[in-house]
Amino acid sequence: MTSHTHRSKIPQLVFSLQTLALFLLGSCSRIDHKQSALDPKGLVAQNQYDIFMLSVWITIFLFCAVGGCLLFVLWKYRAKSKEEAMEIPEQMHGSSKIETTLIIASAVILVILAVPTLQGVVLMNRVPDPNDQATLEKLKLDKSQIEDAITVNVTGKRFFWVFEYPQYGIVTANELVFPASKAVRVNLRTEDVIHSFWLPKLAGKMDLMPGQENFLWFIADEQKIRSGIDKDGNPYEVDAKTAMPSVFDGKMRQTIFAKQAFTDEFEAVGGLFYGQCAEYCGNSHAYMSFRALAQTDEDFEKWVLKFRNAQNPNLQPTAYSAENTYEEGTVVTYTDEQLGENNRREFRALKATAKGQTPVTKPDVWEKVHSDDYEKGKILFGTQGCAQCHAINKTGIGAKGPNLTLFGLRTSLAAGWMRNDEDSLDKWLRNSNEIKFGNLMWNGEGIDDRHPLRQLQDDDEKVSQLVTYLLGLK
Amino acid sequence: MSDAAVHALDHHEPVTSTGIPNKKVLMWAFLGSDCMFFGTLISTHLIYRKISATVGGNTLDVRDIFDIELTSFSTFILLASSLFMALAVSAIHKGNLKSTRWMLLGTIVFGSIFLACQVYEFTHFVHGKENKNGDLEHQLTLSAYAGKTLEDGKDAELKPHVFGSTFYVLTGTHGTHVAIGVFWLLGWFVYSFTGRMSTAHAIDIECCGLYWHFVDIVWIIIFPVVYLMEYAF
Amino acid sequence: MAIESIKYASPETESKLETKAFPRPGQHASGIVDWLTTIDHKKIGLMYGLAALFFLIVGGIEALLIRSQLWSHNMEVLTNRQYNQMFTMHGTTMVFLVIMPLSAAFFNFFMPLQIGARDVAFPRMNTLSLWCFIAGGIILNLSWFFTGGSPAIGWFGYAPLTDPRFTEVIGDMGPDFWIFSLQILGIASLLASFNFITTIINMRAPGMTMMRLPVFTWMTLVVSFLLILALPAIAIALAELMFDRSYGTNFFDFLEGGKPHLWQHLFWIFGHPEVYILILPAMGIVSEVIPVFSRKPLFGYGLVVFSGALIGFMGFAVWSHHMFTTGMGVVATSAFSILTMLIAIPTGVKIFNWIGTMWGGRIRFDTPMLFALGFITMFMIGGFTGIMHSSVPIDAQHQDTYFVVAHFHYVLIGGALFGLFCGFYFWLPKITGRMMNEKLGKFVFTLMFLGFNLTFFPMHYLGMIGQPRRTHSYNEGHGFEAWNQIATVGSFILGIGVFIGVVQFIHSFYSKKLKPAGKNPWDARSLEWTLSSPVKDYNFARTPIIKARDQAWENNHGEKDNHSEKQPLDDHGVHMPDRSWCPLVTAFGLFVMAIGLLFHQSIDASGELARDYTIAIAGGVIFVVGVIMWAIEGPRGYHLFPKENEE
Structure with missing residues (x-):
């Protein structure tokens, strides 16, 4: 979209406006915005983009041809004077030859678009067969990229996303972590109204229809993720680690947050993708966005492992029992008076312990795993009604709110609406209605004015404890 | 059109471009549209027919609900009413007002019998059938269905179902059509006693006839699609 | 039972008939009674047009509020x-209460x-469809004042968002108002269409x-x-949705x-032909205007x-292209893609x-022609983006984005509305008998064209x-702001343009200063231009005998053989049917019935759902009384005796 040739040749207002606008769009503005379909970073989106550009050129050609013809006619046959306007030209009724030619010509042009369209339909709907060498070669894919594809079950809820990885038995929300080198099969479901999963740079969109399961797939292009064009227009390329900082140890979050403003985040790394619900789904439809984070294979595996451990019920810290001995590094829970009656705190064994060495009687053997604020926040999470809707460290299928397991690793808050840092989380907890008017946490099912959440507004201490707890989940 | 022909019409009917009276064109246009109404309803029913067999694990055998003998009878009655309608149209064309009147009455009576059957059918479907023990079972409401009575004699639970929705709305719409037709015919029947009725009204009766036959034909489609098909496959 | 056959009574019997039965407003009805009871297609057309222009302003204000809200990120103009x-x-307003009735206005009048x-x-039926349209418009806009306010479901109200289960306001009545309003508007359109056909x-x-x-x-017929x-x-x-909402069907x-x-299927089986219902009248108007100019x-x-x-x-065979992203499978999407x-x-x-029509012509750039040319170019862009959407992979990115919004506004404003404005500038002189100010017209066009783009x-x-x-x-951080601001500025320019245009139309009915139009100010081609402006009540004093396609043109410029002839004047004059109250009563019955059904549910003291059909039945009674009166009021009328050339 960078040609400049037509501009000077076309004098009329109609045309110059149209073409000017078109070229303005093409050359003067950036196309790599957060959610831009003009900046594809994956095979499927690239295919959609290519067909789109083909259609753009076809229609620009047609517009110039037909529009040019129209302008020529208007110019040539305009009535130049009042007398001429009263003349009677030849009363011609038509020409079947011209008509037929034009009909056939337009049919041919449509065929040019129809062929890639049909190929594109197949590509969008079906992951290529890993044994079909010819197709794989054409698409420049490795057999393993398809064979090792990961599956994500996406469930849309008003107004957030649940991402379930059936192969690993883990559930997360609003941030889809995926390996950049592998195909990702996405099964789409909804539990309420229709939503639409739109990941412009990777896959286009597909609706989540109630009562049926839809499918789309995508595969990122690592090369494209690693390269880009900087502000001065120079192409650059970075290594995989820089383009896709690891999620599991919080590098992704740090790298993104190193940018001063939320608005600049997407420039930080190539592996950060933005998505959005595209089918009107109710009051807060606009707020239903999500992110997809590309990872190297290695980092993805580490993330999965960490998540699995966090959500594995067998790996949760058990209550301390005086009958047991504990090895070094074991985490147990034990009543701690500091936190109030009957509240338990997590302790880690610094060395192997003998029977009866409780964390209280032997403080030198046990250390507190978390700060006081964290533990208090955790208690608040239970007592303030948060746990009714949000699951932490369990898969919590069917929970009303987003799963908050390892929330401290997330880059965004409130379904991708804001940066997940202390300030935003503080604001969010105090009055989420001000940020996302009508959100369910504030206004939703079964939550009324007396809900403890609303009383947190002025309680600086409790809010900060909750913030500490939530961001400490990593 | 020759002068004589124009004279013969004597301004009773405006001369039309096609020679077909306006009312008839209107009626045909309406029936074309009505086809789409019923087409939509019948497709809805057909789309749901298969999936409506089991909804949420609640299996529905429509045959347990239907009373096919009654419906066959009412179908026969409706078809017979069409005969009366045809005779009424023919009579008015011949100027036989008396015959027209009684044929109209015949159509009205048969139409009403059909409606009565439908009302009976609906009421019984909604309330369910009594089994040997006097328990109610096989209840079909707009939104739910209850299967067989439980073994301990408790009524079967009404469970959400889609069959009742499509069935009642489709056959109910048809019933409404029949009812409108009956009232329309009733209007003409009453009018025939005013002494003003003449062959000039032939076109009006004919339009009634078109409507009535159409409603009849629709039933000929509904009966196999909704009822008979459940017994076949 | 409507007896529309015209019985030409002699003046004597006519007066005898007048004394019988209940009164039907006659020849000398005037003022408000005349407008409420008229069965004249021209007055009905006018009322259609004026009501639609009013709703155009309403819908326009709604659009400007939308645009203001999108001025920048996180704006709080609206919740x-x-x-x-x-x-x-x-x-909903723009589709059902503006474009469709504006087309109906032109259909009716011309x-x-x-x-x-x-x-x-069927003149009385024509009046009924007008009042049904007004009733539908009122019902839709009444929704603002009741529980939940207006519907918030999108103009195609996708299930299950309309299901009470997923409502976000308890007892939300918006969708109910929407349902009943569309049903009544549907009745209006059906009746009008039967009539036109x-x-x-015939x-x-x-x-x-x-x-x-x-x-x-022709386009009237197709539409x-x-x-x-x-x-x-x-x-x-x-109806199914209404049953779902009110009676618990599934x-x-x-x-x-x-x-x-x-x-979605049912909606778009209607919805796609609807797109052509909106655009074909405009195409018809443009096909009239371009030859003239x-x-x-x-x-x-x-x-x-x-x-x-x-x-x-073909409009009936492509509906599913609105549903490419709903997971219909490879075969269905491919088939609908190709058909589209x-x-x-x-x-x-x-x-x-x-373009072929203009080729070799003597093109004048009067306002109607400018709008016609605007129509062609804008519609072309809308059409081209439409072709893009027909390709499934492209649609996978475009569906439900502003690209689609741009596409259908190019078709519906750049196409339909420009076409209809073209019709106004072209035909208003025939309606009012006065020419409109050309300069102002061109100014309006410039504003609209610029603002629109x-x-x-x-x-x-x-x-x-x-x-x-x-x-x-x-x-x-999405980079949306600048472009949204351009769009918002443009929308206000467009709004001002439309508003000035509407004022200009209304003004031309009253202003005595404007130049009289005469029979055929544009040297136009079709039959209506052989009549005086404004057109007399009876249209044609003598029925014309047509000899050629562009009869007005042939009469002025064609060979002698092609000049139209006229049937002789009837001795008994031109029969004019009387006005009637029945359509208004019938439509009012429907309106009351709809209101009754809207409010028939309530929660009684014990918390049970109570249903009260009194108002609905009252409406039904009014409706039936209207129909019966209609049937028995019979044909009556009066005669006018125009002179030879008074038409």
């Missing part, structure tokens, strides 16, 4: 629910004139063969057929066996007519023919860089 109500009401008829086939098929003047019909009349075949689908869908309730998919007959008349009919026909591409061919044919062209780009439609807010 999210208000915004969602705005776009729902804007869409179709009978173009075929040489004195009125439509009968009129065009009431053509002698010699006015089908292939001599002006293209506008009427589209309406009668497409409306039933949505009428049934709405048509669209996926938790109990229903399929939300079905709603090029002083040449329409190039390839047969093909233009045929392509119009073909577009209508094919529909571009007859559409292209029309554009070729318009400023508003909607950036939306293509906005859609591509990721702005989804129907979002009341967007986050910063």
